[in-house]
Amino acid sequence: MKRASIIIPTYNEEGNIQQLVEQVFDVSSHVPNWVVDVVIVDSNSPDGTGKVVESLIQKYPHLHLLKTEKEGLGKAYMKGFKIAIEKLQPYLLFEMDADLSHDPKLIPAFLEKIEKGADFVIGSRYIKGGSIPADWGLYRKVLSSIGNLIIRFGFMKLSISDWTSGYRAIKVWIVKDAFTHTEKYAGYVFQVALLDRAIAKHARIAEVPLKFIDRKSGISKIDSVQYIVQTLWYVFTHSSFIKFVIVGLLGFVIDFGFAYAFINLLKIAKAPANMLSAEVAIVCNFFINNFWSFRHKKIAGGFMAYVGKFFIFNFVSLGSILIQGGGMFLALKFLGDTKILLLGGLSSWILYKVLIIAFLIIPYSYVLYNKVVWKNK
Ligand SMILES: Nc1nc2c(ncn2[C@@H]2O[C@H](COP(=O)(O)OP(=O)(O)OP(=O)(O)O)[C@@H](O)[C@H]2O)c(=O)[nH]1
Numbered sequence: 001m002k003r004a005s006i007i008i009p010t011y012n013e014e015g016n017i018q019q020l021v022e023q024v025f026d027v028s029s030h031v032p033n034w035v036v037d038v039v040i041v042d043s044n045s046p047d048g049t050g051k052v053v054e055s056l057i058q059k060y061p062h063l064h065l066l067k068t069e070k071e072g073l074g075k076a077y078m079k080g081f082k083i084a085i086e087k088l089q090p091y092l093l094f095e096m097d098a099d100l101s102h103d104p105k106l107i108p109a110f111l112e113k114i115e116k117g118a119d120f121v122i123g124s125r126y127i128k129g130g131s132i133p134a135d136w137g138l139y140r141k142v143l144s145s146i147g148n149l150i151i152r153f154g155f156m157k158l159s160i161s162d163w164t165s166g167y168r169a170i171k172v173w174i175v176k177d178a179f180t181h182t183e184k185y186a187g188y189v190f191q192v193a194l195l196d197r198a199i200a201k202h203a204r205i206a207e208v209p210l211k212f213i214d215r216k217s218g219i220s221k222i223d224s225v226q227y228i229v230q231t232l233w234y235v236f237t238h239s240s241f242i243k244f245v246i247v248g249l250l251g252f253v254i255d256f257g258f259a260y261a262f263i264n265l266l267k268i269a270k271a272p273a274n275m276l277s278a279e280v281a282i283v284c285n286f287f288i289n290n291f292w293s294f295r296h297k298k299i300a301g302g303f304m305a306y307v308g309k310f311f312i313f314n315f316v317s318l319g320s321i322l323i324q325g326g327g328m329f330l331a332l333k334f335l336g337d338t339k340i341l342l343l344g345g346l347s348s349w350i351l352y353k354v355l356i357i358a359f360l361i362i363p364y365s366y367v368l369y370n371k372v373v374w375k376n377k
């Protein structure tokens with residue numbers, strides 16, 4: 001028999017906790033091969049959540065209560081994980097919200113994925129069969145889905161559809177390995193930090209569809225502004241994206257300078273001049289990206305691997321040049337080759353170039369650099 005510990009942080013969940021505990025033990029009594037414990041980490045909820053749990057402990061010997069200060073969701077999870085690992089010696093840890101948003105009936109689906117070899121299973125609202133509540137306001141829907149897209153794109157890990165879900169099953173070795181990293185994240189961003197760390201350690205990630213049910217009792221504890229700021233900051237500081245953007249900006253300066261010189265000094269026509277200047281910038285970017293932005297994925301395997309990647313890089317760059325040239329050609333043809341009075345008489349090609357780079361070249365390059373040139377193993 002393997003042991004799983006379900007960690008449930010609570011803050012003012014008096015109206016939900018009894019029903020949740022009953023449901024969890026009902027489901028877990030039917031799973032073969034697993035002994036399931038539940039650890040409630042209650043941050044001294046003023047509404048008496050802790051009292052309810054204490055009374056339930058009489059009935060459920062596998063129910064445990066850890067009382068903590070209110071220091072945020074991440075801290076509550078870390079404390080719950082530590083105590084469970086120490087006292088219960090689990091093989092697997094679960095994260096689950098207390099507000100009945102996470103249906104305990106999914107527990108067997110998580111265990112099945114683990115038994116099939118996954119290390120980290122996510123209850124995902126964004127894969128087929130999963131969903132977010134239909135009655136969520138537009139603001140929350142947009143925030144959740146755009147937020148996830150930014151994280152997926154930032155880390156260029158598009159295969160994981162739900163980074164922020166708080167319903168997860170995680171093997172103990174991952175949590176132990178992540179301790180020193182995740183300890184720095186007290187709030188909700190802890191979830192992103194833990195998953196990021198698991199990926200860095202090559203954990204096998206799987207997802208099960210989760211139909212997220214909106215809470216019926218109690219209120220949300222999430223501080224959206226703090227969460228958004230911390231999550232964006234985490235993505236920027238832990239992914240290659242910010243360095244990639246800096247290198248891109250440098251490339252932009254080189255590109256711009258050369259384009260300007262080609263057009264104004266050498267009198268080359270605008271479209272080919274832009275293609276040429278882009279090529280100069282792209283070659284510079286290859287070296288800086290390899291030795292800085294994507295240093296952790298630096299081209300390995302000797303001289304020939306290097307030559308091969310350089311060849312591929314040039315092929316990818318060709319796409320960039322074609323987009324630049326084609327975009328510029330179309331823009332000049334259909335939008336006009338004039339001076340824009342609203343922008344102080346700026347030549348229109350300059351504006352087109354900025355827009356082409358921001359909205360076409362950056363996404364195109366970031367995806368291909370990650371997925372083709374500096375691909376992980
Ligand atoms: N122990 C502890 N639990 C917390 C803390 N903050 C939130 N929680 C719990 O973490 C879980 C998720 O919090 P929620 O407020 O439901 O956040 P959410 O699920 O993102 O948002 P809603 O579902 O809209 O409420 C719930 O079980 C909360 O009670 C905290 O500081 N300490």
Ligand SMILES: [Mg+2]
Nearest residue numbers: 097099101215
């Ligand atoms: Mg909730």
